[in-house]
Amino acid sequence: MLKKRIISCLDIRDGRTVKGINFINIRDAGDPVELAERYVREGADELVFLDISATNEKRATLVNLVQKVAKKIDIPFTVGGGINSLKVASDVILAGADKVSLNSAAVKQPNLIQELANNYGCQCIVLAMDVKWVNGKWKVFTHGGKVETEWEAMAWAKRTEALGAGEILLTSMDNDGTKGGFQIEVTKDIAAALKIPVIASGGAGSIAHFEEVFTQTKATGALAAGIFHYGEVRISDLKQALKNKQIAVR
Amino acid sequence: MIAIVQYNAGNTGSVQNALARLGCESIVTDDSNELLKADKVIFPGVGEARSAMSFLREKGLDVVLKSLNQPLLGICLGLQLMCSYSEEGETACLGVFPNRISRFVKPEIVPHVGWNNVSYREDRLFKEIPQDTDFYFVHSFFADLSEDTAAVCNYGESFSAALARDNFYAVQFHPEKSAAMGQQILKNFLAL
Numbered sequence: 001m002l003k004k005r006i007i008s009c010l011d012i013r014d015g016r017t018v019k020g021i022n023f024i025n026i027r028d029a030g031d032p033v034e035l036a037e038r039y040v041r042e043g044a045d046e047l048v049f050l051d052i053s054a055t056n057e058k059r060a061t062l063v064n065l066v067q068k069v070a071k072k073i074d075i076p077f078t079v080g081g082g083i084n085s086l087k088v089a090s091d092v093i094l095a096g097a098d099k100v101s102l103n104s105a106a107v108k109q110p111n112l113i114q115e116l117a118n119n120y121g122c123q124c125i126v127l128a129m130d131v132k133w134v135n136g137k138w139k140v141f142t143h144g145g146k147v148e149t150e151w152e153a154m155a156w157a158k159r160t161e162a163l164g165a166g167e168i169l170l171t172s173m174d175n176d177g178t179k180g181g182f183q184i185e186v187t188k189d190i191a192a193a194l195k196i197p198v199i200a201s202g203g204a205g206s207i208a209h210f211e212e213v214f215t216q217t218k219a220t221g222a223l224a225a226g227i228f229h230y231g232e233v234r235i236s237d238l239k240q241a242l243k244n245k246q247i248a249v250r
Numbered sequence: 251m252i253a254i255v256q257y258n259a260g261n262t263g264s265v266q267n268a269l270a271r272l273g274c275e276s277i278v279t280d281d282s283n284e285l286l287k288a289d290k291v292i293f294p295g296v297g298e299a300r301s302a303m304s305f306l307r308e309k310g311l312d313v314v315l316k317s318l319n320q321p322l323l324g325i326c327l328g329l330q331l332m333c334s335y336s337e338e339g340e341t342a343c344l345g346v347f348p349n350r351i352s353r354f355v356k357p358e359i360v361p362h363v364g365w366n367n368v369s370y371r372e373d374r375l376f377k378e379i380p381q382d383t384d385f386y387f388v389h390s391f392f393a394d395l396s397e398d399t400a401a402v403c404n405y406g407e408s409f410s411a412a413l414a415r416d417n418f419y420a421v422q423f424h425p426e427k428s429a430a431m432g433q434q435i436l437k438n439f440l441a442l
Contacts, residue, residue, distance in 0.1 A: 002365070003366065005364050070267055074426065074427065076424075098427065120296070121298065123296065123389070123390075197363050
């Protein structure tokens with residue numbers, strides 16, 4: 001049976017792991033390669049590295065980090081943040097990333113999804129969408145949550161699936177960093193409407209929240225950052241608890 | 251020396267890194283002579299069957315791969331290309347194994363992405379690996395079952411997670427991305 005994936009996310013700025021609350025108030029959380037190795041030991045199923053400072057000048061630092069991670073890490077990992085062209089995506093993939101995640105750039109130039117799918121296959125494209133409840137609708141935001149787009153979450157998710165995205169990483173900005181639990185409704189609706197896998201993200205604060213998202217939605221993975229960084233929830237404990245609840249995990 | 255086949259659909263870097271973690275040096279090459287004289291050959295792959303097969307034919311690598319007498323390990327698309335036919339682009343493949351490659355239609359969610367357990371028949375490739383170990387898969391097409399099926403996985407239906415015949419081996423999952431047990435598969439292959 002296919003297992004539910006526990007995905008550990010490392011937000012990267014200037015080569016260091018950082019974590020913010022509601023996309024602001026950033027604080028340092030350690031060396032990315034060391035953290036990544038710890039997560040692998042604890043049983044993480046995948047890792048995501050999101051470069052939140054991504055600028056053209058700093059891209060070399062990111063590519064260098066990806067190479068270091070690829071040498072050490074023997075589980076799949078995704079790299080995102082500032083992937084805005086086929087060239088940048090190629091640099092990151094050739095440096096050893098298994099997948100790239102697209103966010104703002106996909107909204108600006110949706111053809112990038114198709115272009116990447118043609119070159120590297122759908123399996124390497126994770127479409128990251130940050131959504132927020134605005135006037136009774138789930139709206140898609142870009143640029144680290146700063147810019148509201150015209151897109152509603154469901155329409156955008158379906159559009160990107162049609163263009164060739166391999167997976168959707170769905171982050172609720174309202175829940176992110178609050179430790180109050182995943183956004184069940186929007187995750188449930190989008191995961192049910194799509195054929196590609198959906199990863200729930202934003203709001204994980206306890207083991208019960210993972211149980212909730214896996215039993216109430218069709219999400220095939222759940223992502224968290226802060227609670228793993230600071231050791232509030234150990235991935236090995238989380239997996240044992242989910243097994244006890246008959247949720248299939250590795 | 252271990253040779254990794256270079257073509258237009260390889261994730262050669264990941265395989266090379268995994269071999270390096272085992273202390274094993276490797277070369278990445280599309281040169282027939284290099285492949286023919288290697289001790290073992292790994293044929294990885296991520297991508298699309300039709301364009302990959304045209305590339306292999308253009309380079310004459312289709313003939314070379316089939317004629318190898320040393321152990322060959324296909325990974326993911328590599329496994330699919332070693333079968334007889336793929337529905338993806340209606341492609342005639344290498345035909346090392348008799349299996350047919352079809353697109354998943356029964357599962358609710360496609361591609362099959364994540365860790366899934368496999369059960370295997372006695373084979374040196376699975377030495378010291380417990381039955382029902384989880385490996386990392388990512389694919390939309392799968393090989394059906396045949397007498398060469400060495401391991402079975404289930405995702406909506408049963409498919410070949412590994413194939414083996416003589417010196418030819420192939421796995422649908424990614425041993426280079428499957429943590430300690432994936433490393434064990436590579437170690438077993440290197441020990442053949």
